[in-house]
Amino acid sequence: MLGKIFPSLLITFSLLLTGCSTTKIHQEEPKRTVVSGLKLGSVEKKSLSGYEIAGTVKAFQVTNIAPQTTGRVKEVLVREGAVVSQGQLLVVLDAPDAVQRTSGAEQQVMAAAAASQLADATYNRMLALYQSDAISKQELDRAYAAQQSAAAEAARARAGFAESAAVEEYLNIRAPYDGQVTRQLAEVGALVAANQPLISIEDPSHYEVEAWVDVAQAGKVASGMAVDIQRNDESLQKGKILYVSPSVTPDARSFLIKILLPGKDWRSGEYVRVQFPFEIAKKLAVPRSAVQERGQLTGVYVVGQDNVISFRLIRLGRTSGNDVEVISGLTGEERIVVAGVENAVDGGLWKGEKS
Numbered sequence: 023m024l025g026k027i028f029p030s031l032l033i034t035f036s037l038l039l040t041g042c043s044t045t046k047i048h049q050e051e052p053k054r055t056v057v058s059g060l061k062l063g064s065v066e067k068k069s070l071s072g073y074e075i076a077g078t079v080k081a082f083q084v085t086n087i088a089p090q091t092t093g094r095v096k097e098v099l100v101r102e103g104a105v106v107s108q109g110q111l112l113v114v115l116d117a118p119d120a121v122q123r124t125s126g127a128e129q130q131v132m133a134a135a136a137a138s139q140l141a142d143a144t145y146n147r148m149l150a151l152y153q154s155d156a157i158s159k160q161e162l163d164r165a166y167a168a169q170q171s172a173a174a175e176a177a178r179a180r181a182g183f184a185e186s187a188a189v190e191e192y193l194n195i196r197a198p199y200d201g202q203v204t205r206q207l208a209e210v211g212a213l214v215a216a217n218q219p220l221i222s223i224e225d226p227s228h229y230e231v232e233a234w235v236d237v238a239q240a241g242k243v244a245s246g247m248a249v250d251i252q253r254n255d256e257s258l259q260k261g262k263i264l265y266v267s268p269s270v271t272p273d274a275r276s277f278l279i280k281i282l283l284p285g286k287d288w289r290s291g292e293y294v295r296v297q298f299p300f301e302i303a304k305k306l307a308v309p310r311s312a313v314q315e316r317g318q319l320t321g322v323y324v325v326g327q328d329n330v331i332s333f334r335l336i337r338l339g340r341t342s343g344n345d346v347e348v349i350s351g352l353t354g355e356e357r358i359v360v361a362g363v364e365n366a367v368d369g370g371l372w373k374g375e376k377s
Contacts, residue, residue: 054330054371061361062325062372063312065354067304073242074340077233077251079283079292081224084204088217090192093117095212100221102206106197112221113208115193134172134179141165141172201225204290229288231261233296234276242300249281250297259284261296297342306352307345312360313338321351323359323366331359333368 093115100112148165151157205222214220231251235243247263265280281296312322314333321335336351352358359366 054369055367056373057331057365057367057370058373059362059365060323060325060359060372062357063309063360065306065308065348065352065356065358067354068307068342068345073239073298073300074252074342075233075235075296077231077281077294077296079229079231079288079290079294081204081226081290082228082230082282083199083201083225084290085198085201085223086219087112087195087198087221087223088219089113089115089195089214090216091115091117092213092215093193095208095210095214095220096193098206098208098210100203100206102203104203106201106203106223108197108199110197111194112197112203113195115195115214117193130179134176138169138172138176141169145169195220197223199223199225224290226286229283229286229290230264231281231283231294231296233279233281234271234274235279237270237275237277239298240270240277243279243298248299250299251281251283252295252297254293258297305339306348306354307342308336308348308352308358309360310341310344310346312358312363313346314363323363323368324352325357325359325372329372329374331366331368331370331372 094117095113096116097114098112099114100106100110106112145162145165145168148157148162152159152162201223203221204224206220207222208214208220243263243266245263245266249261249263251259251261253259261281261283263279264282265278267278270277308322313336314321314323316333319335320338321333324332324334326332334351334356337349339347339349341347
C-alpha cells in the first residue's frame with residue numbers, strides 16, 4: 023500500500039515545485055523606461071509671504087437711477103456700455119396725469135396773476151379817492167386787503183405750478199455725473215413705479231476692490247497698508263487699503279476691506295487676488311515648475327528611493343512667488359522632479375544622475 027502512495031506523493035511534490043517556479047517567473051520586475059535629464063528637489067515647509075484672499079473689482083461710485091414718480095416708459099435713449107455725460111437724458115417716461123396737472127397749474131397762475139393785477143388797480147383807485155376824501159378809511163382798508171389776498175393767491179398758484187413742473191421734469195431721467203451705463207432695465211411701454219431702478223451708472227475714473235479677510239488676520243490689516251493685486255493674467259499692481267470694517271460677520275468669521283486701485287484699466291466684477299505683505303504659518307510648498315496639469319488633475323512627479331518615477335496627485339493652495347502651497351497629496355519627505363519635467367514618465371526609472 024505504501025509503495026503505491028509514495029510515487030503519487032513524489033508526483034504531487036514535483037508539480038508544486040513546478041508551480042512555484044512558474045509564480046516566480048510572473049513576479050519578475052517589469053521592464054521600465056529609463057529616464058534622464060531630470061532635476062530633483064525636495065518638498066519643503068516654507069513661510070509663504072503675501073497672505074492671499076480673493077477680491078472683486080467695483081467702481082468707486084455706482085448709482086442706481088430710479089424715477090420719483092409713476093409712469094410708463096416712453097423712450098430709452100441709452101444702452102448698456104454707453105458713455106454718458108452729466109445731465110444727459112437717459113429715459114423719458116409718460117404720465118398724462120402729471121402733464122395735465124402742470125397744464126392746470128399754469129392756467130391757475132394766469133388767472134391768479136390777472137386777479138392780482140385787478141386788485142392792484144382797484145387799490146390804487148381807492149387810494150386816490152381816499153386822498154381826495156371821496157371814500158372812508160374802511161373802504162380803503164377793504165381794497166388793501168383784497169390786493170394782499172390776490173397777491174397771496176398768485177404766489178400759491180406759482181408755487182403749485184413749480185411743483186407740478188418739477189413732477190413733470192421727473193419724467194425726464196438724466197445722468198447725475200459723467201460715467202458709463204452698466205445696467206439698463208427700462209423697456210419701452212413698461213409701467214414703472216417710483217423708486218424702481220431703471221439705469222445703473224458707474225464712474226469709470228476710480229475703482230476699488232472689495233474683499234473679506236479672515237478674522238485671524240485682524241491685527242495685521244490696517245487702513246493705508248499697501249497690498250499687491252494679482253489679476254487673471256498674473257500681472258501685479260499696487261493698491262492701498264482705504265477701509266477696514268470694524269465688525270465681523272459671525273457666519274464667515276471675516277471682515278470687509280476696501281482697496282483703492284490705481285488707473286482706469288479695470289472692469290467691474292473682475293476677479294483678483296489680494297496679497298498682503300506679511301507671512302503666514304509654514305506650509306508644504308513646491309516650485310511652480312514642478313506642478314503638472316493632466317486635464318482636471320493636478321500633480322507632481324515623485325522619485326522613490328528605488329528611483330522609480332510616479333505621478334502623485336496633489337491639491338494646491340495659495341501661490342507665493344515661485345512657490346505653491348500643497349494642501350494634500352505630499353508628506354514633505356518626497357523627492358520631486360523640479361526641472362526637465364517633460365522627460366518624466368509615470369513608472370519610468372530615473373538614471374540617478376546628480377540633480
